[in-house]
Amino acid sequence: DAMVIQNPRYQVTQFGKPVTLSCSQTLNHNVMYWYQQKSSQAPKLLFHYYDKDFNNEADTPDNFQSRRPNTSFCFLDIRSPGLGDAAMYLCATSSPGLAGAREQFFGPGTRLTVL
Amino acid sequence: ELKVEQNPLFLSMQEGKNYTIYCNYSTTSDRLYWYRQDPGKSLESLFVLLSNGAVKQEGRLMASLDTKARLSTLHITAAVHDLSATYFCAVDIYGGATNKLIFGTGTLLAVQP
Numbered sequence: 001d002a003m004v005i006q007n008p009r010y011q012v013t014q015f016g017k018p019v020t021l022s023c024s025q026t027l028n029h030n031v032m033y034w035y036q037q038k039s040s041q042a043p044k045l046l047f048h049y050y051d052k053d054f055n056n057e058a059d060t061p062d063n064f065q066s067r068r069p070n071t072s073f074c075f076l077d078i079r080s081p082g083l084g085d086a087a088m089y090l091c092a093t094s095s096p097g098l099a100g101a102r103e104q105f106f107g108p109g110t111r112l113t114v115l
Numbered sequence: 116e117l118k119v120e121q122n123p124l125f126l127s128m129q130e131g132k133n134y135t136i137y138c139n140y141s142t143t144s145d146r147l148y149w150y151r152q153d154p155g156k157s158l159e160s161l162f163v164l165l166s167n168g169a170v171k172q173e174g175r176l177m178a179s180l181d182t183k184a185r186l187s188t189l190h191i192t193a194a195v196h197d198l199s200a201t202y203f204c205a206v207d208i209y210g211g212a213t214n215k216l217i218f219g220t221g222t223l224l225a226v227q228p
Contacts, residue, residue: 031213042203042218043158050213090157094214102207102214103148109157 003027004107006091012113013081021076021110023091032074033104034066035090043090049074050096078112086114117142119206121219129227131193136222138187138204146207147187148216149178151200158203162189194226 005024013019023032031050035043047056049068063085065077078085088111092104118141128134138147146165150158162171164180164187171178175198177190187204201223205216 040221042221043216044218045215048213048215055213088157096213102146103160103163104214104216105160106158111155 004091004093004105006089006107006110008110009108010111010113012115013078014115015082016080019078019081019112021078021089021091021112023074023076023107024072025091025093025105025107026072027093027095027105028071029093029095029105030071031094031096032068033092033094034064034074034076035092037088037090037109039087046076081112081114083114086112088112117206117208117217119204119217119219121202121204121222123222124220125223125225127225127227128191128194130195133193134191136189136191136202136224138189138219140185140187140204140206140217140219142185142206142208143182144185144206144208145182146214147180148205148207149187149189150203150205152203152221153200161202191224194224196226196228199224199226 007022033048034046037043046060063079068074088109090109091107094104120139122137149161162178167182169180175192180187201221203221204219207214209215
């Protein structure tokens with residue numbers, strides 16, 4: 001089945017130790033998104049890629065970066081995680097070429113714990 | 116500043132009862148989505164509302180969209196315990212090549228037996 005996959009599902013890192021979260025998709029969608037969702041809050045868009053074009057949200061901290069080496073994969077790098085970066089990170093994809101909803105398809109998420 | 120507000124934020128209801136969750140937003144948009152989220156899980160798409168007056172139903176849930184009033188509703192009919200979850204609305208604010216979702220504050224629904 002076509003899907004959005006995130007690895008790992010659970011990640012524990014130490015304060016200040018760089019960490020990378022991975023997202024892959026078999027949907028062949030042009031657009032990939034990264035959202036941050038802190039406990040009891042709504043998901044918040046960090047950035048997205050349209051093909052290789054990177055679009056950063058104005059309030060996304062510099063500590064967060066992303067890479068998209070090809071259509072299928074997108075990575076979220078947190079250079080120096082702080083305690084406030086503990087959250088669920090959700091990857092999503094969409095395809096603007098599809099008629100209708102341009103619906104976003106979400107992966108299962110990676111829960112990040114910072115010690 | 117774009118705001119997407121849901122109310123109530125928390126809803127405790129008994130099985131068999133009806134209730135409505137409201138989603139108000141502050142910008143022009145003709146697309147709105149409803150998602151369900153179980154604790155510790157990702158988002159599950161419930162409804163995609165694409166135009167003014169759109170109404171969709173699935174089981175005990177029915178969603179509607181009034182773009183002129185900038186209001187969407189999620190109506191629950193004869194609630195059952197399995198509907199307990201957090202429900203988010205999300206407004207699509209781009210009409211162009213990519214869509215950007217702004218999520219509402221969420222409504223935590225607890226259905227009591």
